[in-house]
Amino acid sequence: MSRKKLIRFAKNTLATNVLEVGKPLYENIKGKWNDSLFFNSNPIVLELACGKGEYTVGLAQVFPEKNFIGIDVKGDRIAVGSQQAFDQGLTNVAFLRTNIEFLQNFFAEGEVSEIWITFPDPFNLKKRIRRRLTHPHFLEKYRSVMCSEGLLHLKTDNRELFDFTLEELSAFGFRDLESTYDLYESDLKAEHFGIKTRFEQIFTEKGFPVHYLKGRFSRQNDTA
Numbered sequence: 604m605s606r607k608k609l610i611r612f613a614k615n616t617l618a619t620n621v622l623e624v625g626k627p628l629y630e631n632i633k634g635k636w637n638d639s640l641f642f643n644s645n646p647i648v649l650e651l652a653c654g655k656g657e658y659t660v661g662l663a664q665v666f667p668e669k670n671f672i673g674i675d676v677k678g679d680r681i682a683v684g685s686q687q688a689f690d691q692g693l694t695n696v697a698f699l700r701t702n703i704e705f706l707q708n709f710f711a712e713g714e715v716s717e718i719w720i721t722f723p724d725p726f727n728l729k730k731r732i733r734r735r736l737t738h739p740h741f742l743e744k745y746r747s748v749m750c751s752e753g754l755l756h757l758k759t760d761n762r763e764l765f766d767f768t769l770e771e772l773s774a775f776g777f778r779d780l781e782s783t784y785d786l787y788e789s790d791l792k793a794e795h796f797g798i799k800t801r802f803e804q805i806f807t808e809k810g811f812p813v814h815y816l817k818g819r820f821s822r823q824n825d826t827a
């Protein structure tokens with residue numbers, strides 16, 4: 604393992620804004636993010652597959668009245684966002700190192716008000732489709748932790764993943780849907796708050812358009 608990674612892992616163990624295996628709050632945070640970590644009652648926003656957490660940190664600056672949690676399985680990446688949040692004195696930022704598969708172990712029903720999914724791995728091979736973060740298997744988890752008016756956002760350069768997601772969300776009774784295949788040429792441009800993730804920068808420099816959607820889940824009993 605590289606020295607840089609080892610240093611970042613060591614920083615995570617000391618960082619109060621990083622929750623990972625071995626830390627006391629990691630096992631006991633479900634339903635208590637605001638009481639035990641943020642010490643306020645502000646809405647909670649997640650960035651899934653956050654990588655270095657560009658949205659988590661960027662949105663936290665724009666919206667100090669909300670709490671932001673970046674989630675990724677890769678500790679060396681979230682260490683970067685964690686450090687930036689410290690350097691900027693942001694107290695409304697945290698990072699959770701886990702597989703998103705286990706989201707419901709960390710968030711209670713209705714605890715989350717908004718979810719951003721930023722440039723997730725497309726997993727285009729048929730045998731890997733279940734690993735897509737917008738597979739129904741994951742959408743069900745998001746719906747269960749979100750409050751009734753909760754907003755879901757997706758940004759990706761991958762057309763196959765985007766179309767797949769639109770289809771799956773439609774089957775979920777997703778509502779108030781707004782979407783574009785070219786965010787920067789659309790009326791929804793303001794929705795990205797001028798923030799570009801690392802992967803977004805790589806893809807836009809290569810000339811790929813950014814696809815974006817947002818909308819709300821219907822509650823399970825709304826459709827009954």
Ligand SMILES: C[S@@+](CC[C@H](N)C(=O)[O-])C[C@H]1O[C@@H](n2cnc3c(N)ncnc32)[C@H](O)[C@@H]1O
Binds near residue numbers: 653655680721800
């Ligand atoms: C293509 S990168 C995008 C990172 C960042 N959002 C960006 O746009 O720069 C995808 C990220 O998703 C994370 N990831 C993929 N599947 C995951 C899962 N099931 N649970 C947690 N993280 C996951 C990877 O570790 C990786 O950091």
